[in-house]
Amino acid sequence: MTYKDKEITGCNSCHIKFFGFDMLNEDELKAFKHSHCKVEYQKGETIIKEGTRCSNIICIKQGYAKLYIKGLENKNIIIKLLKQGDFIVSPGLFTDNLNHFSVSAITQMDTCLISIDAFTNAYRNNNRFAEQILKLNHQITNDLYSQLINFSHKKMPGRVANTIIYLAENIYQSRKFHTTLSRQDMADLSSVSKESLIRVLKDFKEDGILSINGNQIEINSFKTLQNISHVG
Amino acid sequence: MTYKDKEITGCNSCHIKFFGFDMLNEDELKAFKHSHCKVEYQKGETIIKEGTRCSNIICIKQGYAKLYIKGLENKNIIIKLLKQGDFIVSPGLFTDNLNHFSVSAITQMDTCLISIDAFTNAYRNNNRFAEQILKLNHQITNDLYSQLINFSHKKMPGRVANTIIYLAENIYQSRKFHTTLSRQDMADLSSVSKESLIRVLKDFKEDGILSINGNQIEINSFKTLQNISHVG
DNA sequence: ACTAATAATTGATAAATGTCAACACAAAAC
């Protein structure tokens, strides 16, 4: 094994770290590499469509995507955003083999698709890898619990504050960021109507908590925002 | 191995089937049996308390429990009910080792507690078992997605209809059932206030969709209920 | 059986939030 090979953590010699992939052995990595497809997506393109058969694990090398489910009356709920280093295992795996959510690009994206078979084999034969995957799943479950609390107990300002904090802390990793999300997207992330989202954002701006200029957002008072989010 | 041993699927010679436990080999079953504690709970008792360390897998041999998370302002969200044959793996496993939800008995219960260590070992060494556990986790994730749609897009009648259908189909397995859930519990399951739940139930009763007598509920028009649930 | 405590119910009210319509603005197409 050359030094270069050691740095590979899954797909096509890219040097992005994917959680748990460091547990894979040489053969498994080879299988991953062998099955992989390098695919580029443009902003707005659908990567996974809810209801289709799931055949790949999607690894994100570059760019941002939204993961969302279809709700009622053509409304969507954005479960989360995905960025470099994230990978998506459809919860259809080992159940009905269908995708239970859609994923679409919100920026230009570089991805690496790994076949479900290679992934399944690694999961079955490598218990340290399997442990990481379960760990990941448990985190997803915990996140969904928080989401349930957000959506059922918090009022609009709390939910929107939550979304802004999520974008700053988890996604853009800066309190000043430019987003490619539309207002509708941010509304779908907060479970409010587009109009309500805009109004809450306006309130935050008038209160000096945020500076907003189109899609450029800056958090001026993180503490206040956090407080609004916690109290609901 | 005697014939009797063959029928054991996990805890203390009880003949309850637990999903995935049939994948366990003799040694693993022995380890499960060795670590197990047979515990009886009374209605109202707390089995798992959110925030505590998770040290057991809880297998339900008899009775019903509610699994819930603490939300804001002392309000709870009941994620689901548990019954005979269900077992609970805390999503703290492999992450922070803490319980992220509480579980309490809503009837007298017989349970069997298996140590996390025995479970973890089986998960690590038995890939067929691990596969079933991931499968279970994926189902949990999918259920939470549905829950999110229920809570964010459906209005009260839709959410309550959903709860009644859930109780009839998944829990009591009959369109006529007696529940030990309080009105507050049913409200927490539907993400509405107790008063609102009562009003919606009253409407359903007046419309002839349900017959209600205290905690005795009968679904008269399943189709209507289903329709209310789907439309939201 | 009587009292206390808890749970269920009802009505009135206020708060939260979605919907609709109109309009502004920006990007894309011609």
Place this chain on the structure above:
DNA sequence: GTTTTGTGTTGACATTTATCAATTATTAGT
């Protein structure tokens, strides 16, 4: 450069829903 199309914004309004207070059942304790 003008039209078209999509997105963002605002205001008025109706609906949904929680909250509060009061009342009635029900259950548990003595």
